[in-house]
Each structure stands twice: as C-alpha cells, then as structure tokens.
Amino acid sequence: MPAPNFDVIVSLAKRRGFVFPSSEIYGGMAGFWDYGPLGVELKNNIKAAWWRHMVTLRDDVVGIDAAIIMNPRVWEASGHVAGFSDPMVDCRNCKLRFREDDLKGPPSEIACPSCGTRGSLTEARQFNLMFATHVGPVAEDASVAYLRPETAQAMFVQFDNVATSMRRKLPFGIAQIGRSFRNEITPGNFIFRLREFEQMEMEFFVHPRDEDEWFTRWVDERHRWWTDVLGIGAERLRLRPHDPDELSHYSRQTTDIEYQFPIGWSELEGIADRTDFDLRAHAAASGKRLEIFDDASGEHLVPFVIEPAMGVDRAVLTVLVDGYAEEQLATEKRVVLRIRPSLAPVKAAVLPLLRNRPELVERARRLTADLKPLVSAQYDDTASIGKLYRRQDEIGTPFCVTVDVESLDDGAATIRERDSMTQERVSMDLVPQRIADLVAGRTAWEGVPREAPAP
Ligand SMILES: [Zn+2]
The missing domain is CATH 3.30.930.10 (Bira Bifunctional Protein; Domain 2)
Structure with a gap:
C-alpha cells in the first residue's frame, strides 16, 4: 500500500x-x-x-x-552568526515573508504569492535562522545569546x-x-x-x-x-x-x-x-x-x-507513516500500526472479556500489574472486545491479552498478536515472561488462527 x-x-x-x-x-x-x-x-x-x-x-x-545556551562566541566561530541565514523577501502590502528561493522570479517583477499585489515585494535581505535571547537582567547587545x-x-x-x-x-x-x-x-x-x-x-x-x-x-x-x-x-x-x-x-x-x-x-x-x-x-x-x-x-x-x-x-x-496500514477484514476495516514491538508505546494490553464480572476484572488487573515491571502494559475495559482490539491495533500494541470466563477455571489467558491476529493460550503465570521474550525477540511467535472468544 x-x-x-x-x-x-x-x-x-x-x-x-x-x-x-x-x-x-x-x-x-x-x-x-x-x-x-x-x-x-x-x-x-x-x-x-x-x-x-x-x-x-x-x-x-x-x-x-x-x-x-552556550557562549555566543561558539556560534561566531562556527560561522552561524555570519552565515546561517536565508535570503528573505517581505511583502509591503500583506506583511508576509517569503524565501527568495521559493519565488518564481525576481521580486521587482512578480506579484506577491499571497495577496497578488504587484511591486509590493522588497529586496532580499539575509534573515538569520538562530533564535536570539538575552542572558542576565539587562537586555543589551553584550548579553545576546x-x-x-x-x-x-x-x-x-x-x-x-x-x-x-x-x-x-x-x-x-x-x-x-x-x-x-x-x-x-x-x-x-x-x-x-x-x-x-x-x-x-x-x-x-x-x-x-x-x-x-x-x-x-x-x-x-x-x-x-x-x-x-x-x-x-x-x-x-x-x-x-x-x-x-x-x-x-x-x-x-x-x-x-x-x-x-x-x-x-x-x-x-x-x-x-x-x-x-x-x-x-x-x-x-x-x-x-x-x-x-x-x-x-x-x-x-x-x-x-x-x-x-x-x-x-x-x-x-x-x-x-511507514507502519500505517489499512486492512479489510471479514466484516470491518482495521487500521493497524505495524511497528517494531521494541518501538511500540504499549507492548501489552490486558482486556477482560466481561467488565461486569468483578472476578474477571480483578484477575485482569492483577495480570497487568505483573506485566508492568517487565514491559509497558495497559489495562482497558472501556469498550467491547472488538473495539478494544481495533484501538490497540491503531496504536501499534503488538500483544493483547484477553482474560475470559474460562481463565477463572484453567488459569490461562489468550494472547493475540497484532499483525497476524493469531492467538495462543498461555498460563497466566507465564504470560509476563512470554510477552517480555516476544518483545525482546528472544522467542518467536507461534500463534494459531482462532476465533476471538465469544463474550
Ligand atoms: Zn502580499
């Protein structure tokens, strides 16, 4: 694309x-x-x-x-005071300023690119690109930095x-x-x-x-x-x-x-x-x-x-820009940021399948706390599971961990990988280390295609 x-x-x-x-x-x-x-x-x-x-x-x-801020003599010696500048042209009518390089002809002959007035452009003047300030209580030439x-x-x-x-x-x-x-x-x-x-x-x-x-x-x-x-x-x-x-x-x-x-x-x-x-x-x-x-x-x-x-x-x-992708899924479109796990702002999002089941929420929050010392992790229950996946895809989160009703019995959770959307069922005790290893590239993803668990 x-x-x-x-x-x-x-x-x-x-x-x-x-x-x-x-x-x-x-x-x-x-x-x-x-x-x-x-x-x-x-x-x-x-x-x-x-x-x-x-x-x-x-x-x-x-x-x-x-x-x-350094001693201003640094910028004199480096040539920035004298030479770090662009030739600029002002419009006397609309007061806008333009780089001379961007104009399509000599200032005396062409119209202002913004307001269109002819003969309104000044001669080019050198405009230094450094921001000047004053050091100390008195704004005088000697204090310029x-x-x-x-x-x-x-x-x-x-x-x-x-x-x-x-x-x-x-x-x-x-x-x-x-x-x-x-x-x-x-x-x-x-x-x-x-x-x-x-x-x-x-x-x-x-x-x-x-x-x-x-x-x-x-x-x-x-x-x-x-x-x-x-x-x-x-x-x-x-x-x-x-x-x-x-x-x-x-x-x-x-x-x-x-x-x-x-x-x-x-x-x-x-x-x-x-x-x-x-x-x-x-x-x-x-x-x-x-x-x-x-x-x-x-x-x-x-x-x-x-x-x-x-x-x-x-x-x-x-x-x-490079990671951005739009994909057509079976029933909807998703935006996914395919960026390296090492760069992703959030490495793992923990999502309880049902937010009205206190024991699920409690288990998911505990898992998030276990993840945080190892990788940047986030708990989210503010929408349906489908919406939560889309949101994490869009910010480039490489792994989502879903805690479902079954988790309360078997002690396992589902890890879903962002790009392939395949899943793994992993014991919750092992999830933090598993994700840390995946993010660090110490182990490979071997997820299998699997339907998202029904709420
Ligand atoms: Zn103008």
Missing part, C-alpha cells in the same frame, strides 16, 4: 494521543508541536534505540548532554575535555541527543520541519588518512540502523550523495538518507564529512589547542570528523 497522506497521520496522531498542536487552545503556533502520552513513549523508544546502537553497544563512542541551532558544536568545543577525561585515542566519537531551535520561515508538513526539534548527532574523530574509509562505514552503518533497528522498509529508503554545489561550506562529502514520504523523497539523516573545519575554527577563535596525540606518527594532529546527524521528530514521523 502507498504511504498514507500526512493528514491521515496527523489525525491518527491527535486522536490517539501521539502528537498535538502546541498550545492548541490558543490557536496553536506554527512550527511547534507537543508529544502526547503515546508520542513521548514512541519518541523515547526511538531515542533509546539510537543511544543503544551508537553508544552503549560500541567501544568507540561516548555520550554527552550539553547546555542549549542564542538557542543552539544544532547539537554538534558542543561536541567540538568539549572535544578536549572528553578525550582527556576518557583517555581516548583515534578513532572515537562523541554522541548527543538534545533540542535544537531554528527560526524556519516555512515550517510545515506536520513534525517534518519544526522550529523546536530534537536531534541525535554523533561526531566521529578520525585520522585524516582514514577519512574516506570511515565516511563509507558510517553511511552503511546508519542505513542499516533505519532498516534493521527501526524496521523501516528498505524500498522506501535511498542514499543520495550531495552534488558538489550543494555541499555545506564545512563539508567535503555528504550523503543523505532519504525516505519516500507522500510529499516526495525527503531527508531523514545526513552523514557529513566535516573534515577538520570545526576543530580548527574553534582552536583559532579560542586560542586553545584542539589536537590529539597520534601513537603511530608520534605527533599531535587535528582529527577529521565524520558526522551522522538526524532529527528525532522525523524518525517519529517515518515510523508512523
């Missing part, structure tokens, strides 16, 4: 508590969204999957968590502290997950382009002679993470090397990992060869030596940097 349109995903996300418009009761705010109860779980699971793969399981990468537009610079300015305190040799990496801010002129497409967003970036420091080898390795490694860890369909992913004329000023080579969204192929992650640009810029501006001792050559050198950088919010969007 083709990828669903964003409005389908936006609607599901709001209806089921994944993502809400920010400050919605006041009309929202363009470029800002809030994660709801299920969204924060999904997002945390994606971040945990990245951290585990990039830091925990590796010997050569360590993590940091830096402040969002910026909300970071990327997490990467913290890894460069803390390079020496990390390398020294952790006794690192090349090659090694520093990873970080955190919020970044860009005053995008045209935010949009739901959580694809945000003004406040979250990044997962890793700066991998290598000997300059190993630059190409590590660039290729990280492109492969990151592509494999999207397919094998996040479970995104390989047929909707592609690698796109940048043309020389679209490379950032700091980059010698960059490859994007793109996903085929309904809006077209769009960037999920960039793997950039940043050379020694950043370390040299900060060394020059700070007067500090940002070098590392190389055992092989017996000399200090400035390493090159390979950087895999991605947005968490785009990963959330990709998981929702």
